[in-house]
Amino acid sequence: MLPAGLDPELLRSFVLIAEGQSVTRAAERVGRTQSAVSMQMRRLEEVLGEPLLRRGPRGLEPTYKGAWLLERARTLLALNEEIITTFRAPPITGQVRLGSPDDYALQWLPGILARFGEAYPGIEVDVLCMSSEELARRLAHGHLDMALLTEGNGTGGEEVWRGPLRWVGPQGSALHKRDPLPLATAHPGCTWRRAALEALGREGRRVRVTYNSSTQSGCFAVALAGLALTISTPTRLPSGLTWLGEAEGLPPLTEMGIMLSTGALPLSAGGAALAEAIRQGFAQAS
Numbered sequence: 001m002l003p004a005g006l007d008p009e010l011l012r013s014f015v016l017i018a019e020g021q022s023v024t025r026a027a028e029r030v031g032r033t034q035s036a037v038s039m040q041m042r043r044l045e046e047v048l049g050e051p052l053l054r055r056g057p058r059g060l061e062p063t064y065k066g067a068w069l070l071e072r073a074r075t076l077l078a079l080n081e082e083i084i085t086t087f088r089a090p091p092i093t094g095q096v097r098l099g100s101p102d103d104y105a106l107q108w109l110p111g112i113l114a115r116f117g118e119a120y121p122g123i124e125v126d127v128l129c130m131s132s133e134e135l136a137r138r139l140a141h142g143h144l145d146m147a148l149l150t151e152g153n154g155t156g157g158e159e160v161w162r163g164p165l166r167w168v169g170p171q172g173s174a175l176h177k178r179d180p181l182p183l184a185t186a187h188p189g190c191t192w193r194r195a196a197l198e199a200l201g202r203e204g205r206r207v208r209v210t211y212n213s214s215t216q217s218g219c220f221a222v223a224l225a226g227l228a229l230t231i232s233t234p235t236r237l238p239s240g241l242t243w244l245g246e247a248e249g250l251p252p253l254t255e256m257g258i259m260l261s262t263g264a265l266p267l268s269a270g271g272a273a274l275a276e277a278i279r280q281g282f283a284q285a286s
Helices: 008-020 023-030 034-048 064-088 102-119 132-140 191-202 216-224 269-285
Strands: 053-056 059-062 094-100 123-129 146-150 158-164 166-170 181-185 207-212 230-232 241-244 255-262
Touching: 008 023, 008 034, 008 053, 008 059, 008 064, 023 034, 059 064, 094 102, 094 132, 094 269, 102 123, 102 146, 102 216, 102 269, 123 269, 132 146, 132 255, 146 269, 158 269, 166 216, 181 191, 181 216, 181 230, 191 207, 191 230, 191 255, 207 216, 216 230, 216 241, 255 269
Parallel strands: 094 123, 094 146, 181 207
Antiparallel strands: 053 059, 146 255, 158 255, 166 230, 166 241
């Protein structure tokens, strides 16, 4: 970070002298003799080729070039301290229990967990994929440290993403023209299911939920079989499926939020680090 030959200890002594207007006070703060600190100042001036301090009415004060250096030396020393502290900090270890529906896990977690694993190799992350409703129950009973949940499950939390739900169907199919419309969703009470049924109801479309699955992959499998349409947040669809919408006579769906919810107990250091990695991962992908 620092130019070659510019010792942080020289900068530190210079800053202390300039702030305290005295070599003596600077020497006391760094635990060195006055002559040693004076020698450091001479060395710094030799390296930079400019006088940095002059004697004023109240003691030593920076020259014009010294005042320029003082502002930047403070920044460099703070950055130097941050780097040393970060690398000397003891590694964070332990286990973090994370819950996520399978569709969120496949769409968002690979990149997040890859970066997190590189930064915190001592933390074991236990990922449990289930429906938001079941994850919310496990979170409430202390079986998870945190979970990514679809909004509307009564757990609250921090919104990390918001976007529209979309219709999904098999390529080249005319399922969207059927009456009633065949639909594959999660079980009754699912937020996505409720949004789809309400949207179709407002359009006067009849619908028949022909398949129920607690996972997105299960609904995709039914759609791939050509048996029903389903719904999803924007994601990479399996080969054979396509996005559908108003062009196929389907009503627009509401926006849905993804919440990062934590349990009743405070997060461990590892849990807090993972929560921050999740926030950053969603922010970068948005």
